Amino acid sequence: MLSNQLATTYAQAIFELAQGKNLLDQVEKELLMVEETIKAQADLATLIYHPRVPVDAKKDTIRKVFGSELTDFVCNFLLLLVDKRRETVIEGIIREYVILANKARNIVEAEVTTALPLSQAEQEQLGMKLSKVTGQVVAIKTVVDPAIIGGVVVKIGDKLIDGSIVRQLKAFEQALLRTEVTKIGVTS
Incomplete structure (x- = not known):
C-alpha cells in the first residue's frame, strides 16, 4: 500500500513539472524506455533494485546506461529516486505517470480480452464504440485469453464489461442450479 502511495506522489510531482515545462509526451516516452530497458535486462534490474548496491x-549505472538517451529532467528525476531510496517504485511511478498524462490528454486505457486476436479494423471499430460510450479517446491494449471461449471482456478503469461466453455459461449454470426441479407427471 505504501509503495502505491509513493508511486502516486512521485508520479504526480514529475507530471506537474513535466506539464509546466510542456514535456508530457517526451517524459512519458523516456520513462517508458527506462521501464522497457530495466525489464529487458535482468542484471540491470538486479543492480538498480538491490538494497545492498551502493x-x-x-x-553511475543510470548515467552510463541512460545518460545520452534521457533529458536532464528525467535523468535527474531517476537520480533523485535513487538518492531517496525509492528506486523500487520506478515501475509504479511510470504506470501512474502514464495514467495522469493520458487523463490530461482525455485518453482512457481499455484492456480488451478476447479468445482470439482482434484485427486492426476490429480494434479501431471497438475503440470508436468505446469512445462514444466514455466520451474520451480510448487507447486499447489487447489480451488474448482462450479461456473466455468467445466474446469480449473490456476493462476501463474500475469498470468491467464482461461479454464473454464463459461468463454467460456460468450465469446459465447458476440459473439452472437455482431452478426448482419438479416431477413432471405424464398421463395418457
Missing part, C-alpha cells in the same frame, strides 16, 4: 554505483 547509491553511487546505482547513480
Whole structure:
C-alpha cells in the first residue's frame, strides 16, 4: 500500500513539472524506455533494485546506461529516486505517470480480452464504440485469453464489461442450479 502511495506522489510531482515545462509526451516516452530497458535486462534490474548496491554505483549505472538517451529532467528525476531510496517504485511511478498524462490528454486505457486476436479494423471499430460510450479517446491494449471461449471482456478503469461466453455459461449454470426441479407427471 505504501509503495502505491509513493508511486502516486512521485508520479504526480514529475507530471506537474513535466506539464509546466510542456514535456508530457517526451517524459512519458523516456520513462517508458527506462521501464522497457530495466525489464529487458535482468542484471540491470538486479543492480538498480538491490538494497545492498551502493547509491553511487546505482547513480553511475543510470548515467552510463541512460545518460545520452534521457533529458536532464528525467535523468535527474531517476537520480533523485535513487538518492531517496525509492528506486523500487520506478515501475509504479511510470504506470501512474502514464495514467495522469493520458487523463490530461482525455485518453482512457481499455484492456480488451478476447479468445482470439482482434484485427486492426476490429480494434479501431471497438475503440470508436468505446469512445462514444466514455466520451474520451480510448487507447486499447489487447489480451488474448482462450479461456473466455468467445466474446469480449473490456476493462476501463474500475469498470468491467464482461461479454464473454464463459461468463454467460456460468450465469446459465447458476440459473439452472437455482431452478426448482419438479416431477413432471405424464398421463395418457
